[in-house]
Amino acid sequence: xxxxxxxxxxxxxxxxxxxxxxxxxxxxxxxxxxxxxxxxxxxxxxxxxxxxxxxxxxxxxxxxxxxxxxxxxxxxxxxxxxxxxxxxxxxxxxxxxxxxxxxxxxxxxxxxxxxxxxxxxxxxxxxxxxxxxxxxxxxxxxxxxxxxxxxxxxxxxxxxxxxxxxxxxxxxxxxxxxxxxxxxxxxxxxxxxxxxxxxxxxxxxxxxxxxxxxxxxxxxxxxxxxxxxxxxxxxxxxxxxxxxxxxxxxxxxxxxxxxxxxxxxxxxxxxxxxxxxxxxxxxxxxxxxxxxxxxxxxxxxxxxxxxxxxxxxxxxxxxxxxxxxxxxxxxxxxxxxxxxxxxxxxxxxxxxxxxxxxxxxxxxxxxxxxxxxxxxxxxxxxxxxxxxxxxxxxxxxxxxxxxxxxxxxxxxxxxxxxxxxxxxxxxxxxxxxxxxxxxxxxxxxxxxxxxxxxxxxxxxxxxxxxxxxxxxxxxxxxxxxxxxxxxxxxxxxxxxxxxxxxxxxxxxxxxxxxxxxxxxxxxxxxxxxxxxxxxxxxxxxxxxxxxxxxxxxxxxxxxxxxxxxxxxxxxxxxxxxxxxxxxxxxxxxxxxxxxxxxxxxxxxxxxxxxxxxxxxxxxxxxxxxxxxxxxxxxxxxxxxxxxxxxxxxxxxxxxxxxxxxxxxxxxxxxxxxxxxxxxxxxxxxxxxxxxxxxxxxxxx
Amino acid sequence: xxxxxxxxxxxxxxxxxxxxxxxxxxxxxxxxxxxxxxxxxxxxxxxxxxxxxxxxxxxxxxxxxxxxxxxxxxxxxxxxxxxxxxxxxxxxxxxxxxxxxxxxxxxxxxxxxxxxxxxxxxxxxxxxxxxxxxxxxxxxxxxxxxxxxxxxxxxxxxxxxxxxxxxxxxxxxxxxxxxxxxxxxxxxxxxxxxxxxxxxxxxxxxxxxxxxxxxxxxx
Numbered sequence: 001x002x003x004x005x006x007x008x009x010x011x012x013x014x015x016x017x018x019x020x021x022x023x024x025x026x027x028x029x030x031x032x033x034x035x036x037x038x039x040x041x042x043x044x045x046x047x048x049x050x051x052x053x054x055x056x057x058x059x060x061x062x063x064x065x066x067x068x069x070x071x072x073x074x075x076x077x078x079x080x081x082x083x084x085x086x087x088x089x090x091x092x093x094x095x096x097x098x099x100x101x102x103x104x105x106x107x108x109x110x111x112x113x114x115x116x117x118x119x120x121x122x123x124x125x126x127x128x129x130x131x132x133x134x135x136x137x138x139x140x141x142x143x144x145x146x147x148x149x150x151x152x153x154x155x156x157x158x159x160x161x162x163x164x165x166x167x168x169x170x171x172x173x174x175x176x177x178x179x180x181x182x183x184x185x186x187x188x189x190x191x192x193x194x195x196x197x198x199x200x201x202x203x204x205x206x207x208x209x210x211x212x213x214x215x216x217x218x219x220x221x222x223x224x225x226x227x228x229x230x231x232x233x234x235x236x237x238x239x240x241x242x243x244x245x246x247x248x249x250x251x252x253x254x255x256x257x258x259x260x261x262x263x264x265x266x267x268x269x270x271x272x273x274x275x276x277x278x279x280x281x282x283x284x285x286x287x288x289x290x291x292x293x294x295x296x297x298x299x300x301x302x303x304x305x306x307x308x309x310x311x312x313x314x315x316x317x318x319x320x321x322x323x324x325x326x327x328x329x330x331x332x333x334x335x336x337x338x339x340x341x342x343x344x345x346x347x348x349x350x351x352x353x354x355x356x357x358x359x360x361x362x363x364x365x366x367x368x369x370x371x372x373x374x375x376x377x378x379x380x381x382x383x384x385x386x387x388x389x390x391x392x393x394x395x396x397x398x399x400x401x402x403x404x405x406x407x408x409x410x411x412x413x414x415x416x417x418x419x420x421x422x423x424x425x426x427x428x429x430x431x432x433x434x435x436x437x438x439x440x441x442x443x444x445x446x447x448x449x450x451x452x453x454x455x456x457x458x459x460x461x462x463x464x465x466x467x468x469x470x471x472x473x474x475x476x477x478x479x480x481x482x483x484x485x486x487x488x489x490x491x492x493x494x495x496x497x498x499x500x501x502x503x504x505x506x507x508x509x510x511x512x513x514x515x516x517x518x519x520x521x522x523x524x525x526x527x528x529x530x531x532x533x534x535x536x537x538x539x540x541x542x543x544x545x546x547x548x549x550x551x552x553x554x555x556x557x558x559x560x561x562x563x564x565x566x567x568x569x570x571x572x573x574x575x576x577x578x579x580x581x582x583x584x585x586x587x588x589x590x591x592x593x594x595x596x597x598x599x600x601x602x603x604x605x606x607x608x609x610x611x612x613x614x615x616x617x618x619x620x621x622x623x624x625x626x627x628x629x630x631x632x633x634x635x636x637x638x639x640x641x642x643x644x645x646x647x648x649x650x651x652x653x654x655x656x657x658x659x660x661x662x663x664x665x666x667x668x669x670x671x672x673x674x675x676x677x678x679x680x681x682x683x684x685x686x687x688x689x690x691x692x693x694x695x696x697x698x699x700x
Numbered sequence: 701x702x703x704x705x706x707x708x709x710x711x712x713x714x715x716x717x718x719x720x721x722x723x724x725x726x727x728x729x730x731x732x733x734x735x736x737x738x739x740x741x742x743x744x745x746x747x748x749x750x751x752x753x754x755x756x757x758x759x760x761x762x763x764x765x766x767x768x769x770x771x772x773x774x775x776x777x778x779x780x781x782x783x784x785x786x787x788x789x790x791x792x793x794x795x796x797x798x799x800x801x802x803x804x805x806x807x808x809x810x811x812x813x814x815x816x817x818x819x820x821x822x823x824x825x826x827x828x829x830x831x832x833x834x835x836x837x838x839x840x841x842x843x844x845x846x847x848x849x850x851x852x853x854x855x856x857x858x859x860x861x862x863x864x865x866x867x868x869x870x871x872x873x874x875x876x877x878x879x880x881x882x883x884x885x886x887x888x889x890x891x892x893x894x895x896x897x898x899x900x901x902x903x904x905x906x907x908x909x910x911x912x913x914x915x916x917x918x919x
Contacts, residue, residue, distance in 0.1 A: 008708060009730035040710065080712045080726040093715060097741070128741040128818060179820065181710035212709035 009080055010037040011181050011214035012061070017074035019053075019060045021287075028287040030056045033074070034240045035315070036233050038182065038214040043204075045229035045246070046218045047261070049546040050517075051284045053238040054218045058184045061216075062101060063091055079181060097127040100175040104187040106167035109174075110159040116143075116170055117155030123177045142173045146203055149634070163635050165196030169203070176207060186218045193409045194573055195632050198617035201228050202631070220546055222265050223576070223619030226250060234258050237284050237296045240315060242329075244322040247623045254324040256301045259334040264551040265621050266580035271599060272558060277580070278339050279552035283516065295326070303332055359535050359567045360398035360421070365430035367391040367413075367420045371640055388639045390416035392591035393430075398535070403561070403568040405582030405599070407575060407614065411636040413591040414571045418537045421569070422456050435534060452482040455533040457557075459540035461520035465512040471498075471523050472508035478530040497526040500563075501556055518549030522556065529560055535567045542577060554581060575618045579603055584678075587611045590639055590647040597679030606690030608681045609654035615696040628696045646670045646684065657685050703799050704792025706831050707813045707821035713738045716745060716778035723777055724753055734810040734824060737781050742819045744789070744812055746781035753780065789814045790823060800828050837872025841918030842892030843899050848910045851883050858906050859887060866902060868893040890917070 019031040031053040038044050046054045059065050061076055061083070076083040081094055103109050111119055120139035124130040130138070136155070143151035146169045159167055168188060175183055185204070189197040205228050208215055217229060225232055225246065232249045234242040234257065242255040253259045260280040267275075282300040290296055295308040307327055315325045324330075368387035390413045398404050406414050419425045421432065423443030432440045434454060439446060455478075458464040465474060475494045479485055485493045495505050501522040512520055521541060528536050538557070542550040554577070561568060572578050578585060578599075585602040587595040587610060595608035602611060616630040632651045637643055643650045646665040655662030662684070670684045681690065713736050714723055723735060727750060737746035760768060790799050790811040799811055803825060813821040837844065849855040856875070863870055872890040891899055896914065903911045 009712065009732070011710065079710070080730050081714075081722070093740070098710070129743070130816070179710075214710075 008040055010039050011079060012038040012216075013075075013077040014057070014061070015075045015077075017057065017060060017076060018072040019056055019065065019069060020072050021065075022068040022070075023288070025288040029072070029238065029290070030069075030287050031060065031238045032290075034233075034235070034238075035074075036231075036240065036243060038216055040181075040214055041208055041212045042230040043208060043215040043217050043228055045225040045232040046216060046235060047220065047222065047225055047232060048235035049220060049284050049548060051237075051286075052235040054235050055186055056238075057235075058101065058186060058216060058218060061182075061184065062095070062099060063088070097178040098180050099182045099184065100178060100180045101184040101186065102168075102171055102175050102188045104190055106164065106171045106191075107159060109171050110167060112159050115156055115158055116162070120155070120170070120174055120177060123174055127178055139173075139177065142177050143170070145176075146170075146173045146207075147199075148173070163196075164192055165200065165635070168192060168196075168200055172200070172203065172207070176211065176213075179211060180213060182214045182216070184216045184218070187220075188217075189224065190219070190221070194575070194614060194617045195409055197224075197619070199631055201619070204228055221619060222261065222547070222621035226621050226623040226625075227619045234261070237290055238287065239296050239325060241297065241326070242322075242324045243315070248319070248322050250621070250623050252319075252322070253334060254318055254322065254329040254332070255297075255326050256303055256332060257297050258324075259332070259337065260300075261547060262334075262621070263337075264547045266554075266576045267621065272580055275580075276339075277551035277554055279555065280548040283518075283549075297326075302337070303328055357400045358397055359400045359435060360396070360569070361431065361433040362394055362396040362421075363431040365391055365394045365396075365417075365420065365432055366428045367416050367425050368428040386640060387428075389591050389642055390639055391420060391427075392639075392642070394588075394591070394593055396586060396593065396596070398567055398569065400534075400567055401561075401565050402584060403570055403582045405578035405585040406569065406571045406588055407573065407578050407585060408588035409573070409614075409636050411590075411639070412588040413639070414588055415539060416591075417588070418456070418539050418569065418571055422454060422537055423451075448482065452478075452484070452531040453534040454537075455528040455531060455535075456537045456539065457521075457524050457528045457541045460544055461517065461524045462512070464524060465520060467512050469511075470508065471503075471510050471512070471515070474512075474523065475527050475530055478527060482531045484531050493530075497530055500529070500560060501526045502552075516549075518545055518553060521545060521549075521553055525553070525556060525560070529564065529566070532564060533566065535569065537569045537571070539571045540573070541570075543572065543574065550577075557581070575614060576620070587614070590636060590642050592647055592682065594648065594682045595680070597675070601676065601679040605693045605695060606675055606681060606687050607693065607696070608683055608690075609652050609685070610648050612693065612696060613653060620697060626698050628694065630696075646682075654685060657689055701796050701831075702792060703790050703794040703796060703811075703813055703823050704821070706796060706827050707792070707823040708827065709821045711736060711812075711819065711822040713742070713819060714748065714777055715739065716776065716781070718777045719773065720748075720753060720775045720777060720780055721772055723748055727753075734822065736812045736819050736822060737777055738819055743817050744784070744787065744814055744819050746778070746783050747787045747810075747812060748777055748781045749809065752782065787812060791815065792820065796823075796828060796831060799823055803828070835872060836874050836888055837890030838917055839919055840871050840890065840892050841916070842871055842890050843894065843896055844888060844890050844913075844915055844917045845899060845903055845911060846913040847887045847889070847903060847906075848878060848912050849885050849887055850908060851877070851885055855885075855909065856887065858909065859889065859903070862902050862906055863889070863891065866894065866898070868899075886912075 015035045017031060017034045018029060020027050020029040034057055036044060048054055060071055071084050083091060083094060117136060117139060121132065121135040124135035124138060125132060140151050140155060143154060148154055148166065148169050189200050192200060219225060229246045232244060232246050233240050236257045242258045253262055263278040266277060280300055293312050294310060295313050298304040298308040313325050313327045315323050317323045318330045367390050369390060371386040371388055394417060408414050416425060420427050423446055426442050427440050437450060439450060472494050475497055476490050479490050479493055498505060498507055503522055542553050545553060570582055582599050585599050586593045587608060589610050595602060595611050613630045613632050616628045630653055634651060637650055645667045649655060649665035655665055658664060664684050670682050672680045672682055673687050674680045675687055712726060712730060716737055733750045735748045736744055737748060739745050788802060788806055788808060788811060790813050792813055792815060802811060810822055810824040812819055813823055847859060868891055870889050871892050875885050875887040878884040878886050900914060
């Protein structure tokens with residue numbers, strides 16, 4: 001324990017910072033009077049929905065605002081010295097190499113045409129005048145410090161030869177080579193898998209401690225905030241609305257916006273029957289539409305009074321170290337909150353799996369991709385064919401009206417499974433029946449009636465809509481194609497569908513570019529449900545959306561599902577969302593379903609060791625919860641050459657429970673062990689052993 | 701116990717061209733007395749302390765207020781700093797007692813910590829004194845006992861054995877030769893697991909040693 005009798009000066013002190021951009025609407029204020037401090041060896045989380053000015057603040061500190069952005073007022077003191085108002089040359093020396101930034105997408109931060117080693121060593125050669133050999137040696141040391149396996153060889157590779165998690169490690173290593181006093185991280189783990197994210201977050205926490213670096217961590221994920229931040233600043237529409245130590249913020253959120261954000265996220269272990277997600281109504285106002293001389297959150301606030309609409313609240317300290325920008329902070333009791341009538345909440349009835357009939361029946365389904373062989377023989381058609389076994393023997397029965405969630409890391413075959421069902425890929429072997437009909441042929445040869453009954457909601461609404469067609473035309477298309485309604489009723493039906501996804505008729509003539517991400521996803525949902533399908537496949541439908549929009553879209557899906565009795569296959573990597581949304585969950589690993597059962601059964605022991613590891617990696621939005629720490633080594637092995645025996649044996653942390661360090665796992669395919677009639681685990685470890693394990697997450 | 705463990709990382713630094721008015725402001729605002737001067741790549745070129753900024757009244761008495769202002773506004777860090785080779789430095793693997801010795805023998809207040817010419821931290825008198833308080837366990841509340849023992853092998857083991865026999869742990873310990881009494885050492889131990897009476901009973905029973913003081917200390 002280190003004690004200090006005199007506090008050290010903060011690394012960064014931002015006071016009353018306002019930033020504006022010159023746009024065609026005139027000067028628009030993107031950030032308004034933001035103040036915060038970053039101390040040594042602490043992480044400040046900057047939280048809020050997109051468009052709230054988080055990244056603008058970071059760019060303001062770095063002076064990356066671009067030609068049309070400028071700091072209007074306020075002060076940024078870095079290491080005791082003022083940054084605002086200095087010339088570019090002075091700034092470069094002042095900041096020098098003491099501030100670094102890590103971006104969301106590691107691939108964009110690395111130069112694809114240079115080896116990792118050249119890029120790392122360059123940092124030291126340029127900034128520190130260190131000779132090449134020494135720089136090379138230190139770069140290897142730093143790579144080892146960020147737990148990069150086989151560091152000396154990684155130095156010789158190119159960025160595309162590394163996985164996403166490894167690339168992000170390289171970027172973090174590069175940032176730390178300079179030993180910066182301040183590290184700004186802008187959503188560094190959003191693009192990564194949960195298991196990789198967990199490892200990167202562990203790394204960040206460790207490096208903060210070892211290097212005494214002050215970190216600004218920008219994110220919209222409250223789970224990540226709870227896991228690694230010490231202090232949190234909540235931003236809304238360019239203003240800082242609340243600032244507090246992390247535990248204090250989660251225990252007593254004072255500002256109505258913070259309280260609203262907390263109600264938007266599903267807590268792990270909560271189901272749709274037990275609890276609701278309450279989206280915050282409305283959306284973040286665009287910078288030019290923000291009210292002056294009023295509380296900026298008032299239009300969306302359930303507690304807003306006349307005073308809030310006529311006077312701007314100041315950020316004031318309510319409890320020690322806990323400030324909020326609200327007139328009524330401290331008086332509002334979030335537990336007494338009632339949802340306003342303006343938000344629609346779905347009614348959810350519990351469902352049983354039996355007695356509904358089967359919609360989708362998959363048996364021993366295999367989808368292999370042929371890999372071109374590189375040998376000379378293959379030129380003459382004599383080479384041995386190699387296959388990527390993306391889906392390898394999956395059996396699944398989906399009863400009517402039920403939601404089945406599919407989880408797993410990327411590269412586990414989740415999307416291939418969806419593509420095979422929808423008919424974009426042809427299965428190599430196995431039975432694939434939908435409503436009793438064989439659908440193992442590609443989509444082009446399927447009957448129109450079958451296509452109508454089987455629809456899909458895609459992950460990225462931007463790339464799945466034709467930018468040249470209006471929203472109305474896009475939704476009308478399936479209606480015309482499948483003749484769901486007579487031609488003269490198509491318009492009315494589109495309006496009805498728009499209404500069902502809570503968009504008003506004025507959206508009919510809009511183009512996709514005029515919609516926000518959440519609105520586009522609503523149109524995507526309307527289009528999928530237009531043909532009144534029996535089964536809808538949702539491939540990560542909310543992962544690209546902000547938390548409050550995510551809550552609204554999930555509610556919408558629940559509501560539509562209830563009204564039409566639709567069956568859903570819900571693919572996602574966020575285990576809290578899957579648990580909340582699904583009745584049954586299938587855990588996939590390397591083309592196999594390793595565990596299947598009701599949502600409750602999956603999230604409590606006995607677990608498959610892989611499920612256990614996934615659960616321990618999910619960031620939970622509760623800083624007081626304790627979570628078992630299980631981290632998987634390495635990446636998902638190549639499906640071209642999957643491990644023998646149990647496919648998970650190369651990474652399994654529980655193998656040592658078996659005799660001979662789990663020799664049997666390398667040789668034999670594990671048996672399907674049934675815990676209950678509807679819950680099975682594919683593992684050599686007996687269920688009694690698995691049952692003895694403690695739950696991964698315990699909340700106090 | 702090396703300098704690298706207890707130094708302040710990322711110290712505030714200035715460049716040779718910073719005006720001394722600004723440096724004075726930085727020192728006053730952040731309540732610090734030493735600022736390393738670096739050039740590109742955080743390479744050390746000098747050191748400014750409050751003493752460097754002191755201008756003797758005799759020098760000033762011959763100037764009027766305008767001349768003083770002009771003098772001050774023109775002065776840069778490079779005009780007043782202790783230069784390059786004259787700055788005494790440490791490395792992260794310097795033992796802390798060695799760092800303390802350097803400070804005392806050169807009668808200075810801080811050592812910039814360098815790794816191959818690059819400033820990685822700074823260690824000051826206050827840092828070392830803070831560690832002295834930690835060494836004797838001031839950060840944990842408990843009993844601080846001073847025991848006078850004869851200068852021969854095995855005496856310290858007697859204390860640890862007596863304490864360990866009761867299942868207590870020693871939170872901190874230090875010893876010095878007894879001043880003005882050759883042949884004896886004073887041992888200070890910090891124990892938080894025991895009550896005062898239990899501890900006194902145990903320590904008084906050790907043969908050949910004398911419990912000379914016991915008191916509660918803590919943060």
